[in-house]
Amino acid sequence: MGRVKIAAGNWKMNKTAKEAVEFVQALKDKVAGADAEVVTGVPFVCIPSVKKAVEGSNIKVAAQNMHWEENGAFTGEVSGAMLADLEVNYVIIGHSERRQYFAETDETVNKKVHAAFKYGLKPIICVGESLTQREQGVTAELVRYQVKIALLGLSAEQVKEAVIAYEPIWAIGTGKTATSEQAQEVCAVIRKVIEELYGKDVADAIRILYGGSVKASNAAELFNMSDIDGGLVGGASLQVDEFDKIVNYNK
Numbered sequence: 268m269g270r271v272k273i274a275a276g277n278w279k280m281n282k283t284a285k286e287a288v289e290f291v292q293a294l295k296d297k298v299a300g301a302d303a304e305v306v307t308g309v310p311f312v313c314i315p316s317v318k319k320a321v322e323g324s325n326i327k328v329a330a331q332n333m334h335w336e337e338n339g340a341f342t343g344e345v346s347g348a349m350l351a352d353l354e355v356n357y358v359i360i361g362h363s364e365r366r367q368y369f370a371e372t373d374e375t376v377n378k379k380v381h382a383a384f385k386y387g388l389k390p391i392i393c394v395g396e397s398l399t400q401r402e403q404g405v406t407a408e409l410v411r412y413q414v415k416i417a418l419l420g421l422s423a424e425q426v427k428e429a430v431i432a433y434e435p436i437w438a439i440g441t442g443k444t445a446t447s448e449q450a451q452e453v454c455a456v457i458r459k460v461i462e463e464l465y466g467k468d469v470a471d472a473i474r475i476l477y478g479g480s481v482k483a484s485n486a487a488e489l490f491n492m493s494d495i496d497g498g499l500v501g502g503a504s505l506q507v508d509e510f511d512k513i514v515n516y517n518k
């Protein structure tokens with residue numbers, strides 16, 4: 268099938284522009300020969316200097332959010348047009364922290380995904396259940412629903428280019444990683460729903476990541492599962508050596 272793995276860092280609200288540049292300069296050479304695609308999801312204000320620092324390297328840059336409108340009276344927001352102007356490659360959409368603290372919904376996620384494609388940005392769409400939802404036994408239904416709404420109205424070609432990140436909320440920042448079997452099970456559910464909606468070609472092409480306490484010591488086991496195409500990494504992506512080991516999980 269030949270899906271290229273992705274090791275994506277989500278820095279969240281961490282690092283100044285100066286620290287960000289130091290980080291990618293230290294990371295560049297270490298990950299130069301990596302088989303996985305390397306993505307750093309940096310705060311908006313770090314994007315210009317990080318883009319400049321990664322020039323000529325294989326490190327790609329993601330934003331952590333965007334608005335769906337091109338411009339207008341949306342104080343504090345950043346548009347896809349602005350990110351495209353900075354030649355940002357990816358944009359993380361619908362992270363559970365955005366859903367929880369900033370009232371994002373499946374509907375706004377869908378609007379943002381459409382806007383991302385309009386401006387040539389690849390969306391990394393986050394889905395995942397809370398601990399209560401897992402205990403209630405609704406994980407598969409919930410994740411299927413989140414994926415369906417996020418992708419509403421997209422073409423098959425667009426869905427092939429999208430990335431989905433399965434991030435169980437109970438595993439984020441808790442040190443409690445889903446087992447590789449648990450992560451594989453839900454990533455397979457996601458690929459199945461995409462197959463139902465868009466066919467096998469698209470389901471085989473789309474990349475599905477796992478996120479939630481990924482670290483150097485568990486990356487290989489997770490990334491080698493058949494439906495897991497890499498990871499979206501929070502805390503462990505803030506340290507050069509740890510993130511390098513995650514990117515080079517197969518070496």
Ligand code: 13P
Nearest residue numbers: 277439440479480501502
């Ligand atoms: P941690 O890797 O810190 O658990 O965070 C995961 C995450 O939210 C990535 O988007």
